[in-house]
Amino acid sequence: MCGIIGYIGGQSALEVALTGLRRLEYRGYDSAGVAVVVDGGLRTLRRAGKLANLEKALAETEAGLSGTTGIGHTRWATHGGPTDTNAHPHTDCTSAVGVIHNGIIENFAGLRAGLEHGGHELTSETDTEVVAHLLEDELATLVRDGSSLPAGTNPLTEALRRVCGRLEGAFTLVVVHRDHPDVVVAARRNSPLVVGLGAGETFLASDVAAFIAHTRNALEIGQDQVVEARRDGVSITDFAGNPVEGRPYHVDWDASAAEKGGYPYFMLKEISEQPTALADTLRGRLSDDAEIVLDEERLSTQDFRDIDKVFIVACGTAYHAGLIAKYAVEHWTRLPCEVEMASEFRYRDPVLDRSTLVIAISQSGETLDTLMAVKHAREQKARVLAICNTNGSTIPRESDAVLYTRCGPEVGVASTKTFLGQVAACLLVGLYLAQVRGVLYGDEVARYVERLQATPTLVRETLATVEPVRALARSLVDAKAVLFLGRHVGYPVALEGALKLKELAYMHAEGFPAGELKHGPIALIEPGLPVVIVVPSPRGRSHLHGKIVSNIQEVRARGARTIVIAEEGDTIVEPYAEHLIRVPATPTLLAPLVTTVPLQVFACELALARGLDVDQPRNLAKSVTVE
Ligand code: F6R
Numbered sequence: 001m002c003g004i005i006g007y008i009g010g011q012s013a014l015e016v017a018l019t020g021l022r023r024l025e026y027r028g029y030d031s032a033g034v035a036v037v038v039d040g041g042l043r044t045l046r047r048a049g050k051l052a053n054l055e056k057a058l059a060e061t062e063a064g065l066s067g068t069t070g071i072g073h074t075r076w077a078t079h080g081g082p083t084d085t086n087a088h089p090h091t092d093c094t095s096a097v098g099v100i101h102n103g104i105i106e107n108f109a110g111l112r113a114g115l116e117h118g119g120h121e122l123t124s125e126t127d128t129e130v131v132a133h134l135l136e137d138e139l140a141t142l143v144r145d146g147s148s149l150p151a152g153t154n155p156l157t158e159a160l161r162r163v164c165g166r167l168e169g170a171f172t173l174v175v176v177h178r179d180h181p182d183v184v185v186a187a188r189r190n191s192p193l194v195v196g197l198g199a200g201e202t203f204l205a206s207d208v209a210a211f212i213a214h215t216r217n218a219l220e221i222g223q224d225q226v227v228e229a230r231r232d233g234v235s236i237t238d239f240a241g242n243p244v245e246g247r248p249y250h251v252d253w254d255a256s257a258a259e260k261g262g263y264p265y266f267m268l269k270e271i272s273e274q275p276t277a278l279a280d281t282l283r284g285r286l287s288d289d290a291e292i293v294l295d296e297e298r299l300s301t302q303d304f305r306d307i308d309k310v311f312i313v314a315c316g317t318a319y320h321a322g323l324i325a326k327y328a329v330e331h332w333t334r335l336p337c338e339v340e341m342a343s344e345f346r347y348r349d350p351v352l353d354r355s356t357l358v359i360a361i362s363q364s365g366e367t368l369d370t371l372m373a374v375k376h377a378r379e380q381k382a383r384v385l386a387i388c389n390t391n392g393s394t395i396p397r398e399s400d401a402v403l404y405t406r407c408g409p410e411v412g413v414a415s416t417k418t419f420l421g422q423v424a425a426c427l428l429v430g431l432y433l434a435q436v437r438g439v440l441y442g443d444e445v446a447r448y449v450e451r452l453q454a455t456p457t458l459v460r461e462t463l464a465t466v467e468p469v470r471a472l473a474r475s476l477v478d479a480k481a482v483l484f485l486g487r488h489v490g491y492p493v494a495l496e497g498a499l500k501l502k503e504l505a506y507m508h509a510e511g512f513p514a515g516e517l518k519h520g521p522i523a524l525i526e527p528g529l530p531v532v533i534v535v536p537s538p539r540g541r542s543h544l545h546g547k548i549v550s551n552i553q554e555v556r557a558r559g560a561r562t563i564v565i566a567e568e569g570d571t572i573v574e575p576y577a578e579h580l581i582r583v584p585a586t587p588t589l590l591a592p593l594v595t596t597v598p599l600q601v602f603a604c605e606l607a608l609a610r611g612l613d614v615d616q617p618r619n620l621a622k623s624v625t626v627e
Contacts, residue, residue, distance in 0.1 A: 001621035002102035003027045003074035004193075005210045006174040006184040009201020009231055013037075013070025014058070020203070020210035021051055021072045023258060026266070026411040027206065028621030029074035030082035034058075035089040035098030035176055036070035042098050042178040043067075046087035069181045071174050073100035076621050079108070080125025089176075090129040092136035093120055097156075098176045099135070101128040102206060103191040104626050106169035131173055134163045139177075156180045157228040157235075160187055164226065164239050170368060170625065174204050187226045187239075191625050192366045194392055195219035195227060195234055195246060202229040206623070207364075207390065209409060213255045219246035220392040249392055258409045267412035267504075267614045271600050272463060277407035277417035278593065279456040281424045285403075299383055299401045304436045307357040307383070310337040313345050313373040314361035315624070317415040317499060318422055322361050323492035325426030328589045332434035332448075343369040343627070346376035356382040359429065363410060363418040364623040365393025372627065374398050387425045389418045403429065412615045413622045414503055416600050419496065420459065423592055427452060451586070455593045458584040462597045465582065469598045472563065472579050473605035476530055481508040483524065483531045484599075485555075487515060487548050488541065490534035493592045497532060497599030503617050504607035514551035527559030532602075534595050535566040535573055540588035545572070552576045565595050 003024025007016040013036050021032060032054045033046030043065045047053040051074070058065065073088040080086040089098040105111070108127035111134065116122065120133045138159035142149060149158060156177045164173075170190035177183075186193055186204045196203030196211035196218055203211035204227065208218050221227055221236065225244060228235045236244050263269035270277075285293050310329055312322035322339040329337040340350070342360070352358070358377040362370045365388040374395055377384050386399035389407050396402035405421030431448055434440035440448075476482070482501055486494035495511035502509050512521050514533065525531070533552050538545040549572060556562050556576055564577035567585040574580065583594045607614045 001028060001076040001623055001625045002206065003029060003210065004100055004102055004172055004174055004204070004206045006071045006176070006186060006204035006229065007201070008069045008184045008229055009198060010068060011201065012066060013068050014065045016203075016214070017070055017072030018051070018055065019213065020205060021074050023209040023212070024074055024206060025051065026413060026615065026622050027074065027076070028413060028616065029076050031075045031077070031084070031087035032073065033087045033089050034065065034070060034072045036065040036067040037176055037178055037181040038065060038067040040178060042091065042095055042176065044089050044091060044095070044098055046084055046089070048082050048084050048087060067181070069176055069184060071098060071100050071176050071184065078104055078626060079127045086124045086126050088128060090124060090126065090132045092132040094136065096178045097132050097135045097139075099128060099132045100174050101131065102172045102625055103170035105130065105167050105171060107167065111166065131163060131167070134166065135159050135175065138162045154180060154183050154185070154228055156183060157185050157226060158241070160185050161226050161237065161239050161241055164189070164224075172206065182230060184229045185226065186229065188221055189224050190368060190371060190394070192394060192623070193221045193227070195221060195229065197233065200231050202231065202234060204229055208251050208392070209258050212251060212258060216251040216254065217248065218251055218392060219248050220397065221246055222397070251391070253408050258411055265412065265615050267414060267416060267604055270410055270412050270417045271597070271604065273408070274417045274420050274463070274597065275456040275460040278420045278424055278459055280406040280408070281421040282428070282452055285428050294401050295404045297401045299385070301436055303383055304357070304433060306355050307335065307433065308355045310335050310357045310359065311350065311352070311377070311382070312337065312339040312359045312361065313342040313370060313377070315342050315367050315369050317419050317496060318361040318363060320492045320496040320499070321419055321422035321426060322359070323495070324423050324489050324592045325359070325430060327489050328427050328430040329433065331589065332430045333437060333439055335433065342367065342373040345373040352377055352380035352382040354381040354383070358382045358384045359387060359426070360384060360395055360399060361387045361422050361426070362395050363389045363415055363422070365390040365395040366623045366625050367395070368625050368627050371395050371398065385429065387422055387429070389421060413617055413620050414500060414614070419596065420593055424452065424455070427590065451590060455586065455590055458586060458594050459597060461584050462594050466598055466601045469581055469601050470605040473602045474609045476606060477609040479507065479530050481524075481529065483521070483529065484509065484511040484534070485514040485517060485531060485551060486511070486534035487513060487544050488536055489589060489592050490536055490595065493534045493595050493599065494532070496596055497534070497603070500600055500603035501606065503620060504603045504614050505610055505612065506618070507606070514548050517551060517554065522554065522558070525555050525558040525560050529560045530563055531555045531560040532563045532565065532599070535564055535570065537567050537585060537588055537591065538570050538572060539585070549573060549576065565598060
């Protein structure tokens with residue numbers, strides 16, 4: 001949600017901002033704007049719609065925006081519709097200060113009323129605009145009491161610190177001022193902000209993709225901190241003005257990883273990258289003595305031994321990965337494991353204590369619902385382990401330990417390769433817990449790990465055989481709805497297949513446990529309705545297999561078109577499948593790593609057949625930074 005870039009250096013700030021915004025498009029947005037400090041003035045241009053609208057307006061504008069200090073923003077509307085006026089940057093009454101923002105300022109109504117009472121004229125419906133006017137007031141106060149500022153303190157930086165102290169909610173703010181062309185100032189609370197450190201230039205952005213073409217040296221910014229960016233580096237303080245250090249890190253992927261690489265869509269590229277992404281998640285995770293290797297560990301083996309309950313919190317696709325993990329964690333560790341949508345978790349007062357392990361799964365590491373669940377868990381003294389794909393993001397920083405999925409940047413809004421990474425990471429955690437708690441022996445763990453290590457090859461084999469799935473998807477372009485059924489781990493896979501179809505093809509799609517069908521949803525079955533059934537292996541849990549074969553017959557008897565996903569060699573399902581999609585045989589608990597793949601391809605192809613943009617589905621944002 002909302003893409004942010006700030007720049008100060010030797011290049012054209014406008015060019016850097018536009019290139020950065022293009023790389024942040026994937027986050028989801030509905031308007032865009034830029035502001036550049038130009039010869040003692042601030043030039044701002046904003047347009048509703050896609051970046052192309054802004055670029056067209058820029059090409060038509062006579063007043064140039066040539067300067068080396070500037071900001072750029074893509075907005076995902078919250079307060080006020082996606083109009084030119086509501087687009088960022090926002091300015092104060094004198095058009096001296098330019099502000100861009102990600103998040104929601106919850107007390108904006110009261111602040112706005114106070115500003116208007118004081119004579120300020122606000123022109124947009126946004127919560128952001130109040131910040132520009134508050135800065136105007138604070139700067140005026142600082143000018144009046146000029147002597148109270150310590151030497152070397154930039155008034156804009158001090159003004160932003162003071163303003164942040166008055167804001168409630170979540171925000172990343174980046175600010176420029178016509179009278180302070182030598183700084184760009186930013187602040188963050190519960191919203192993403194990273195610094196890029198180049199040679200004689202500094203970047204501020206929502207994520208590293210915005211500046212990866214210029215530098216791979218990044219700096220994490222902590223909670224409630226203000227950054228003053230100059231050409232030669234940054235100074236960071238807390239909101240009270242106390243100096244703090246950022247945590248430097250090197251981005252381990254380059255600009256080419258965030259490009260389409262010959263594919264027409266990022267999503268197609270990311271689906272095809274899954275064998276490598278999965279292998280990267282698994283690589284080097286178990287030491288010789290079968291200890292799991294976490295990336296940042298502030299938990300001891302004893303802490304893991306002392307766990308008596310597991311909660312998994314996540315949203316959307318990551319939640320589905322959590323649902324799969326539950327089966328493995330309970331089966332391998334004999335610990336109770338609950339999976340909860342992060343947005344609901346803290347509102348129902350879950351029973352947590354220091355022997356509870358909370359696993360927070362998030363691709364972006366910035367999902368506010370998940371972040372708030374993590375904070376709640378830690379307040380209740382639970383141990384929190386993050387499974388995350390984005391280095392330097394907030395959720396891992398707020399957790400006790402982190403396991404990065406290392407899938408590389410995922411630009412398509414719909415999660416694909418990171419879902420497989422999340423499932424694999426959860427399985428590793430489950431095995432580790434089982435081992436330290438003495439429920440599984442080392443050789444049993446090793447056998448599972450060996451099977452896990454084989455899954456990238458199985459995913460490659462699956463991808464090599466999905467062409468008929470594409471043809472099938474194209475043939476269903478006019479379908480009104482699709483149902484997805486599964487049992488055991490096939491149930492979360494069914495949910496994920498339905499979610500992919502909803503978000504990409506805008507079709508009504510529902511996932512159900514196949515056994516639940518007869519308790520209501522079977523009324524939805526009508527002749528010709530496509531029903532996708534994820535069939536468990538007949539080898540591992542044969543009772544499950546038999547049950548689902550009955551479920552297939554139930555829907556067939558009512559005229560549904562049955563699309564069956566079954567493993568190689570499962571001949572029992574053949575008579576009941578109108579369309580049979582084969583996947584390689586896997587142990588039951590690892591099966592989602594292969595059965596999900598045809599469903600991703602199915603949704604993607606159906607959406608393309610409907611002429612839709614699979615990388616940026618309507619209304620969606622890649623990184624959901626509001627609750
Ligand atoms: C669906 C999708 C979303 C995300 C969800 C959580 O394809 O991508 O449902 O899974 O918004 O996002 P993260 O994993 O970044 O916390």
